[in-house]
Amino acid sequence: MDNILEYAQENDAFYNYCLYEYDPLTPVAGKLRSVSLLRHSFSFMNAGRAMYDLIPALRKAVGPGNTVWGLKKAGQAISWEYYFYDYRRRDRERSVSMVLEAMRPWVRTRIIPNENLHYFMFSIDITDDLLKGDGELDTVHLYIGNPGSAVSAGICYAVTEEGACLENFYHFYHPADQMDEIISKIVCSAQIDDLRVPVDKILWPELRQCVTICCANKPRCDCIYFSGITVDQFLFFLGKMDYPEPLVSFVEQHRDRLDHLLFDVGFDYRMEEGALVIPKSGYYGTF
Numbered sequence: 637m638d639n640i641l642e643y644a645q646e647n648d649a650f651y652n653y654c655l656y657e658y659d660p661l662t663p664v665a666g667k668l669r670s671v672s673l674l675r676h677s678f679s680f681m682n683a684g685r686a687m688y689d690l691i692p693a694l695r696k697a698v699g700p701g702n703t704v705w706g707l708k709k710a711g712q713a714i715s716w717e718y719y720f721y722d723y724r725r726r727d728r729e730r731s732v733s734m735v736l737e738a739m740r741p742w743v744r745t746r747i748i749p750n751e752n753l754h755y756f757m758f759s760i761d762i763t764d765d766l767l768k769g770d771g772e773l774d775t776v777h778l779y780i781g782n783p784g785s786a787v788s789a790g791i792c793y794a795v796t797e798e799g800a801c802l803e804n805f806y807h808f809y810h811p812a813d814q815m816d817e818i819i820s821k822i823v824c825s826a827q828i829d830d831l832r833v834p835v836d837k838i839l840w841p842e843l844r845q846c847v848t849i850c851c852a853n854k855p856r857c858d859c860i861y862f863s864g865i866t867v868d869q870f871l872f873f874l875g876k877m878d879y880p881e882p883l884v885s886f887v888e889q890h891r892d893r894l895d896h897l898l899f900d901v902g903f904d905y906r907m908e909e910g911a912l913v914i915p916k917s918g919y920y921g922t923f
Contacts, residue, residue, distance in 0.1 A: 640675035641668060644896070652847070652863050653704050653900040653920035654808075655721040660896040661866070668893045670921030674705050674716075676886045681714055686742050686767035691923055694718070697738035698730045701922055706759075708918040709879060717918075719759040725781075726751075732758050732776055742766075745773035746797045755780050757790070777803065787817070805853045811844055821851040827858045827906040837912050838905055842872050847898065854904065857915065861902035867891055870899040870919070877903065877917045897921075 644664040651657055660667075671691065678687045694703045704719035720735055722728035732749035735758075743766055757779035765771050775794050782789035785807065792804040809818045822838055823830040838860055839849075847864025865873070867887070874884045887894060903917035 640679055641672050642675070643667070644669050649701055650897065651701060651704070651922050652898060653706070653719070653861075654863070655702065655704060655922075658847070658864065658898055661898065662896040664896050666893065667896045668890055669923070670897055671705070671923035672890070673886065673921055674707065674923065677707055677714065677716075677883060680880065680882045681764075683764050684768055687762070687764060690739065690742065690762070690767060693738050693741070694735070695923065697734055702730060704920055704922050706918050706920045708916060709877065710916040714880070716762045717759050718762055719757060721757045723756050725754045725756050732778075735760070742769065743773050744769065747773065747776055747795065748797070749776065749795070753778065753780070787814075803854070806850055807852075808848055808850045811846060811849050815844070818849050818851065822858070822860070825853075825858050828912070829907060832910050833907055833912045843869055843901070850902070857904040857906040859902055859904045861900065863900040864898045865901065867895045867897065867899065870901065873901045873919070877914070
């Protein structure tokens, strides 16, 4: 496969997992783009050529830097999800239709998107089998705004050829001045009992120093995302979540070439038999 390392350029723009721009923490000369972590995960998982080829195809379709990638770990299983944003909603230039067309050489689907909807984001689960033509894309995750919320918020629907089904709610907070609201959001839940599961087990003290925290409500669990953490906080997350050693050692090896980036991470959680369970976690980057 091609060299997995991709180096940052002086004119690069840097975006978080909501495609909001941020300033790099250090000068970018000699540093790596976050897509290097994604390509390394392909290599670790022995992914097929199509997983690599889809990256330039999407860059051509939606523009460089406009695709957010997520690597997910559920148990020991690794998977990927790609996210696409356009906050212009109906006036969007990056649409479901555009991305499905860009993926058409590899992906079959019977989904016909309704581009009249006021969505600002959508995501697609990416698998090696899907890109090899062994499966069919049957779901697109569509994100709609949530007017009336006191904080930035969104609603996710699973869209299939049969229609749309409600999936998740998301609320975004600034920990620098909204920590009380974050704690209240976490404990106001049917998924955990904060008298049995301390809030610090979810709202990790080691990651509280970040740019934003998102709290999500999903059908079978809640979820927390820490956005804008340093590479050292990222390494703490990878270790605590027991990511495969090759993925962790890649970040350790290239720490000094990744320290200009801000990272985004998250995990699902719920309580089972009085104990906290984390069924899935993930981290994010862009290309």
